[in-house]
Amino acid sequence: MARTATRAPRLLGAALLLLLLVPAARRAAGAPVVTELRCQCLQTVQGIHLKNIQSVKVTPSGPHCAHTEVIATLKNGHQACLNPEAPMVKRIIEKMLSKGSNN
Structure with missing residues (x-):
């Protein structure tokens, strides 16, 4: 007992x-994206084809997170965290910024 x-x-x-x-x-x-006052990206991917991306949000490093975060909203509604240091991601950001300045 x-x-x-x-x-x-x-x-x-x-x-x-x-x-x-x-x-x-x-x-x-x-969910790869967390909505608290800390880093939102738990994991990142190296890139996603540009035709699948609806919008991109770049959050610079700050008190909430020591890393720059790049969050892509896809056309299917999902969000993906992209590696801001990856060459493909840098090209995606440049294309999205140039597309936005042409409007």
Whole structure:
């Protein structure tokens, strides 16, 4: 009986930890962009074809995040964080800026 009594707190602790981690894992897997006062991009991609991009938002580094963040809104409504140092991303930003200045 003493053995069962010592396992109960461990099982309770493990169950509680699991309940806390499952919602966090779902948010991280489903959304690359976080809407809090910290870095929004958890992971970046090297580039996306320009025809798939609807708009691009560049957020310079600041107190909320030490990195420049480039967030592309795709034509299908999804958002993707782009690596601002990637050559393809730099070209995408240049094209989007020149497209905006021509309007």
